[in-house]
Every structure is written in structure tokens, then in C-alpha cells.
Amino acid sequence: MKKKSYELYALIMAGGKGTRFWPESISKKPKQYLSLTSEKSLLEETLERFDRFIPKEKRFVVTVKEQEKLCKASSKGKINSNGIIFEPTGRNTAPCILMSLASLLQKGLSEDDVITIVPSDHVILNKKGFHSTIKKAADFAHKNQQIVTIGITPNFPHTGFGYIQKGKLLNEEAFKVSRFKEKPHFELATEYVKSGQYLWNAGMFVAPIRVFLEEFAEHAPLMFKHFEALMDTVKNPVKLKKVYEKLPSDSIDYAIMEKSDRIAVMPANFDWNDLGSWDALSTVMEETHGNTVVKSDGEFFLNSADNVVFAPDKFVALINMDKHIVVVNDKVVMVAPVADAQEIKKIVEHLKKARPDLL
Known part of the structure; x- marks a missing residue:
């Protein structure tokens, strides 16, 4: 009961x-x-x-x-x-x-x-x-x-x-x-x-x-x-x-x-984003000059829009580049079209065998 x-x-x-x-x-x-x-x-x-x-x-x-x-x-x-x-x-x-x-x-x-x-x-x-x-x-x-x-x-x-x-x-x-x-x-x-x-x-x-x-x-x-x-x-x-x-x-x-x-x-009576992949950040963050800059140490965009950038402590410059994800850290540079954001998991599959130190 x-x-x-x-x-x-x-x-x-x-x-x-x-x-x-x-x-x-x-x-x-x-x-x-x-x-x-x-x-x-x-x-x-x-x-x-x-x-x-x-x-x-x-x-x-x-x-x-x-x-x-x-x-x-x-x-x-x-x-x-x-x-x-x-x-x-x-x-x-x-x-x-x-x-x-x-x-x-x-x-x-x-x-x-x-x-x-x-x-x-x-x-x-x-x-x-x-x-x-x-x-x-x-x-x-x-x-x-x-x-x-x-x-x-x-x-x-x-x-x-x-x-x-x-x-x-x-x-x-x-x-x-x-x-x-x-x-x-x-x-x-x-x-x-x-x-x-x-x-x-x-x-x-x-x-x-x-x-x-x-x-x-x-x-x-x-x-x-x-x-x-x-x-x-x-x-x-x-x-x-x-x-x-x-x-x-x-x-x-x-x-x-x-x-x-x-x-x-x-x-749901609320907004929602499951942040499944990098491209999702563009829907929850304010744009910077037409791009989503998650973290950087400054940026320069020339004829470039709808990109997602994550590069802590790095200055980022993009020229004639649209709809790409750019992620940079101390060990890795990763660039991929926004449309292929779901494919990033395939890099992880590759690295499990080739470079587990990067996982």
C-alpha cells in the first residue's frame, strides 16, 4: 500500500x-x-x-x-x-x-x-x-x-x-x-x-x-x-x-x-541539450563573430563562420573556413566538419590500438 x-x-x-x-x-x-x-x-x-x-x-x-x-x-x-x-x-x-x-x-x-x-x-x-x-x-x-x-x-x-x-x-x-x-x-x-x-x-x-x-x-x-x-x-x-x-x-x-x-x-517544460558531440555547443553558447568559441586566447576570423573552436591558451586564426570543429590541446590537433561530429568516436576506436596514451 x-x-x-x-x-x-x-x-x-x-x-x-x-x-x-x-x-x-x-x-x-x-x-x-x-x-x-x-x-x-x-x-x-x-x-x-x-x-x-x-x-x-x-x-x-x-x-x-x-x-x-x-x-x-x-x-x-x-x-x-x-x-x-x-x-x-x-x-x-x-x-x-x-x-x-x-x-x-x-x-x-x-x-x-x-x-x-x-x-x-x-x-x-x-x-x-x-x-x-x-x-x-x-x-x-x-x-x-x-x-x-x-x-x-x-x-x-x-x-x-x-x-x-x-x-x-x-x-x-x-x-x-x-x-x-x-x-x-x-x-x-x-x-x-x-x-x-x-x-x-x-x-x-x-x-x-x-x-x-x-x-x-x-x-x-x-x-x-x-x-x-x-x-x-x-x-x-x-x-x-x-x-x-x-x-x-x-x-x-x-x-x-x-x-x-x-x-x-x-x-519537458525546459530547454535541453545532451551535448552529445562538439557541434552541440553552438546551440548553448553565445556566438563570437559568427563562430562558437568555447575557449581560446584570442581569435581572428576571415570569411569564416559557423565553426566550433576549443583551444585553451591558444590564439586561433581561421581563413575561408566554414562549419568546422577545431580542437587543440597540448597533445592533439583535431579538425573535422561539423556535419561529421559523430565520427569523432572512430578516432577513439583507432587510438585504442594505435595510441592508447592519447585516451
Whole structure:
């Protein structure tokens, strides 16, 4: 029997690698710890987005042990004093969430508590809109015992995002999820946007812990059968690792969201950018002479526009060059057309074998 009221908690997923932001995002300092849109890291900004909404004692971060120092530096004073949960090894989002729920229950949370799960590397400028959307999602999730995912109204046919098709309207703001769609090709993405039936999948989920667990039990039984063992070992890293490695490596979308009939989607009442790759910075930063200069020590542009430049402590000069990404650091120069920003991950694949020292 659910309680009439609920407590709201936040879980920030911060263990990713961010390969499309190479050469700045490397294994020693992945994307969520970079300062791209301000002086603060993306993880810091994510945590501060909950200020005056979810108190720091109710915020937790899940990451991997290799990122402990970076995570502590970015989250100091912004999360529960015992607020870092360590994933024993990178395993995909479904095992990570299941293990985190076990950890939260061991830390004293109740299955009636509502948890908001968000990524650590998104840019959202409208905090009030973010708060109101999450609050409405939490109220709906608690009242109806469902998982609410947040959808973003698309403003152009993006091929790098998954899409969610809206079903029937459940209340003033929430829709039943008709289906999740994989990243589409351009023509299909154009159809999705024109139809008005589709939202971008932002990878944010709000639900009572109990509902998450029930849906894991029903739709991911091979994973959920290890839940009791996770509960028993979550305070012992060595034993936890042995249990964790038995869990199938699935995304939360594939393990639960695409199968469950207890999923609602609520359109976001805020701006959103998932900063998937360098080109995305042009949508969240002010232009400098028609270009996006993230960092530099001055610049000169002649007949050059729509470029994205990241070159800390370097003077940058571009002549007759449009729509390119230019990234320079102490070890690497990388230049690529904006249209091919998604291809940067292929450099990372090459370097794994050829030059692991650059990762």
C-alpha cells in the first residue's frame, strides 16, 4: 500500500566516457568533468540544477572508482555526505540503476520514495522549468505507480537521438508511451518531427523505487534474480564486483522501458541539450563573430563562420573556413566538419590500438 506523500531523491549517472568529445574527454577526465559551457564542470552544473528543489542530503551520484577524485571534486558540498555510489565496472545503464537502487535501500531509503534518475552531461538553462517538470512527473509517478520518462519536443530532425511516440493523454501533461524508436535516418526523423507525435528521449526517469524493482522483476528477470545478492554485497566492493559481473549488460531502455506497459512520458517544460558531440555547443553558447568559441586566447576570423573552436591558451586564426570543429590541446590537433561530429568516436576506436596514451 503506497503512502499518501513521498520523499523525492535524485540519482545522477556520472560514469560515462564521452568519446565524441575527444580529445578533451579522455579516460582520465571524461566529458562530465569538463568545464565547457561555464567555469563549472557539467556534473557540478547538473547537481546545482537541483538547488532549492531537492536538498543535497537527498542527492546521490553513481560513477566508477577510477573517477573517484574527479567526482569528489565536482560534487563536494552538493550531495549526501555518503552520496557517491561506485559501480564495480562499466556495465551499461540497467545493471547500474539496479545496483544503485540496492545501494540506496541499504542507505535507508524506502521503496515508497520517488527517485529521479538523470545523466550528468546535459545542459539545461531553465531551472524553474526543470523543477516544475520533475515535480509533476514525480507526483504522477507516485499517484499512478508508473515510471515517467521526460521527453523533449523536437525542433529539428535530429538523427543522433532516440524518439518516443506519444500515446493517449493520461492527464493534462502526461502521455502513455506508445513506443520507443531507435535513432532514425534523416528522412524518418523528418517524418517524426512533422507528425508532432514524437519526443526526443532525454534519458531521464522518475518513479518510486518499488515500481522500478517490480518492472525489473517482470521484464529483466535474469538481471533481477541477482538483486538480493546485490543488497547483501553492496557494502563490500570485492563481493559486489563478483555479483555485478553476473548481470547481463543491457541499457535501461532495452531492459525495461521498451517492454513495460507502466511507462508514461511527460514533455519537458525546459530547454535541453545532451551535448552529445562538439557541434552541440553552438546551440548553448553565445556566438563570437559568427563562430562558437568555447575557449581560446584570442581569435581572428576571415570569411569564416559557423565553426566550433576549443583551444585553451591558444590564439586561433581561421581563413575561408566554414562549419568546422577545431580542437587543440597540448597533445592533439583535431579538425573535422561539423556535419561529421559523430565520427569523432572512430578516432577513439583507432587510438585504442594505435595510441592508447592519447585516451
